[in-house]
Structure formats: C-alpha cells, structure tokens
Amino acid sequence: MNNVSSNTDTARPGRPRSERRRTAILEAAAELALAGGSIPTMDAIAARAGVSRTTLYKWWPSAATVLLEGLLEHFHESIEFDDDLPVREALTAQVDALVHLLRDTSAGMLLRQLMAASITERDVAAAMLEHWLEPRRLAAIHHLERGIATGVVRPGTDTGLVTDTLFAPAYYRLIWGHTELGDDLAEQVCALVWPSVATP
Template identity: 55%
Template sequence: MSSNSQPPIQRGRPRSDSARRAVLDAAAELALEGTAGVGIDAIAARAGVSRTTIYKWWPSAPAVLLEGLLERTHESLETRASATTREALYDYLASLIALVRDTPAGPLLKGLVAASVTDADVARALIDDWVAPRRAAVVNLLFEGVRRGEVRKGLEYDVVADTLFAPIYYRLMFEHQPLTERLTRDIIDVCWPGIAA
C-alpha cells in the first residue's frame, strides 16, 4: 500500500441523509400545494429518488406526507413568550385554525385521518407526532398558568385540552360550520371561566 493511499471516503450515510431530506421536502411541498391523491410515485419524482428509497424509511405515502407536513408546521406550536395564559391559548388556537383553514394542511389532515383507519403506522404517527405534541403544548401552558396564578389548580388538563381542540377538529372533519376567526374567541370565552384561577 502506497504512503499516498487514503482510505475510501464513506459517502453512503450522507447520501442517505440527503435523500431522506429531499423526500421530506418533496412531501411537504406536495402536501402544502394541495396536490390531490399524492402517492409514492409523485413524491419520488419530486425528490429525485426511487420508490425503493422512500420505502426504506416509510411504509406508505400517507406516512411520509404526514412527516413532511409536521416538519413544515412545527411553528404552529409556538406562542409569544410575553403572553398571558389566556392570550397564549388564544394565539395557539388561532394559529391552528388558520393552518387547517387557510392551507392545504386541513384537507391533507382529513385525508390522513381517513387513511389511519386502515394504516396503523399513520394512525400511530397522527397520535404521536400531531396530536400528542399539541396537547402537550396546551398542558404546559396550563401548568405555567398555575405557576403564575392565572389558572386554577386541580384541573383535569387532558380534558381541558380536548375541550379546547374539539370544536376545531369537529368543524374540520364534518364541515357543518365554518372555521371562522371568531371561533377562537368563542372557544376561549366559553372555556376560560372554567380554567381561570
């Protein structure tokens, strides 16, 4: 072996990470464009990868679409640091309503909920990656509100979170009433008296 010989550069891992990133970006773009019936072929074509590459990480198109959507919508979990608990809850719900009403995230979310009936991976991802972080964010706001004396102690925080979210998802899924800007105020007006210290 010559003294000038160098060990071969291991390029497989970076390529894999790069391909995975390209797939997530493609899935997010297609999802937020509202492209109907997005499948593995469309995601692969947009990402410039093979179907096999996608199936290496995800079991189905809904699974990769959900992860791509989650990556692009994590800011919907954020609230203003200076906000009171009531203001933070208001901002949080308003942000969620705007996301599911004004972007293709709403129709995509409905499609993913439908897919979750027969796809256990999508069902698990919806709970673990979409529902749980949003519930946790609200529960954290309530705990902080208790610490600041704005929220009463002894609440069933999971029930409060369900009560705050239910009208939004109910209207999204059944479309029996519009997801208006006023809905945020109405939810807070109804719920806050039972939450406030």
C-alpha cells in the same frame, strides 16, 4: 432536526444513506401534496424525487408517513411557550393559530387526509400523535399548569380535558364541514370554557 424515520448516525460499514435523496423525497411529497390537495402515491413521490420506489419502501411504510415527515420539515413551526402572555391569551392564541392554519393554508385539506390515513394505518396514527397532536396538547397543558401555579386557574382543573375541549371544536368542524371555521372560533371557545377554568 426531528427525524421521524430513525437513522443512527454512528459510522457504520456499508454505503451511507443519501441525505440528498432523503430530502428530495420529502420535498417531493410535500410539493405534490400541496399542489394536488391529497396524499400522493408512492409512485408519484418516487418519480418526482427521481428515486427508485424501492428506496421509499425501505425507509417509510406508507405514502402518508412520507408526507407527514415532509410537511413537518416544511412548516417546522415551533410551538411557542410565551410564558409572558396571560394564560387565557396564550391559550386563545394557540387555538387561534390552529384555526388559521386549518383555514388559510392548504394544510387544512392535507391534515384532513392525514387524519383519514391515520385511522386506517397505525404507523401514521402514531407519527401524527407524536409529532402533531402531543406537542400542541402539551403546550396547552403547560399554560394551564402555569395558571394553576400563579393562581389564575382553579386548582384541581383537569388540564387534559380542558385542552381537548379547547382544540376539539376546530377539528370537529374541519372534519364534518357542517360549519365554516370562523375567525373568532378560538376566542369563542375560550370564552365558553374560561368561567369554569378561572379562579372565582
């Protein structure tokens, strides 16, 4: 289990932290957010979870942090390392999964809010980087390096740059909203970048 709010489970003196309350809080945050389309307040989360506000502030620094942890537990989407798929298809699938997540579910709206929050609050930025962006980034980089190893991808390729260029347009259009996220965005971007990536 990927605990964001650290919790040593060594037996210590004193009343132990209530796991029941912890999950109640995280579920409350996620439910409120998915229902309202925005980051709930500490007050609302506490009320819904049937918990004192003080308890919230004890374990999390901000509502955005609570929500992020709550969403991660709800979606708990394992990022796939489908090493059987050809590199290009694996990358496209990954970007495509992101695009559809941002488009179809209300997760897109919430991710926008969380990105806004991460600009304001350092805690949120760190948590999002660690638990949201980096896993996806590393998975993509992994596929690219796999491609280099198998000779499909040009050696010396800047895997970080390529990865960012693949993912960036989706977030870019999500944030600015000047163009809808199309079904074929992933394929289009991959097609655009691939000639520079593939070995000639």
